[in-house]
Amino acid sequence: MNEYSWPVDGERLAERASARWTITVTALPEGSTVTGHVIGRQPFGVFVEIAGVPDVVGLAEITAMPHGVPLPLVGTVVRGTVIGHTPHNHQIRLRLVDQD
Template sequence: MSEYEWPAGPDVPAAETVRQCWAATVTALPVGACIAGEVVGRQRFGVFIRIHGVPDAVGLAEVGGMPHDMELPAVGAEVTGKVVWHADHNCQVKIKLDEWDRFE
């Protein structure tokens, strides 16, 4: 998989599965919840995260929350963060990574 492709693979839920499980995901991951997960995809706008313990969720940490002097975590990196918003239109859990908070 190229660094900038949409996340895919055996450990990444299909888009339809994410949509079908969205209500349960929002309940399991309320705003303010702490998460841990693995980066499963990178885009210029942020990283996609496979959230541990919530198999049908996809998190997104966008570059807008990242300090300017940092780089996006690599695919495969283990990350932690906090849920800051739910994007109902595309069923994404918006995440702010803990490592980004240290530079505010």
């Protein structure tokens, strides 16, 4: 298995995230604490499916992870804080604070 991966069904997930963007931004304002699991990994960070909010794509860039902590594997449960919204690709920016 390749150490890096895109989320399964990534294109459809992106379409659904786009359709729900307004609802997502309202449900997850900056400062919100979230839990989810890693659904994809890239050298720059991880994609996270956020629990309790359907069709959301969270992105935790490597610069927004705890110092010295390795990039979490797909399936790892992570916790973090919403640090922003990126409307051009309908992603929630996350700062990870913990992982199981």
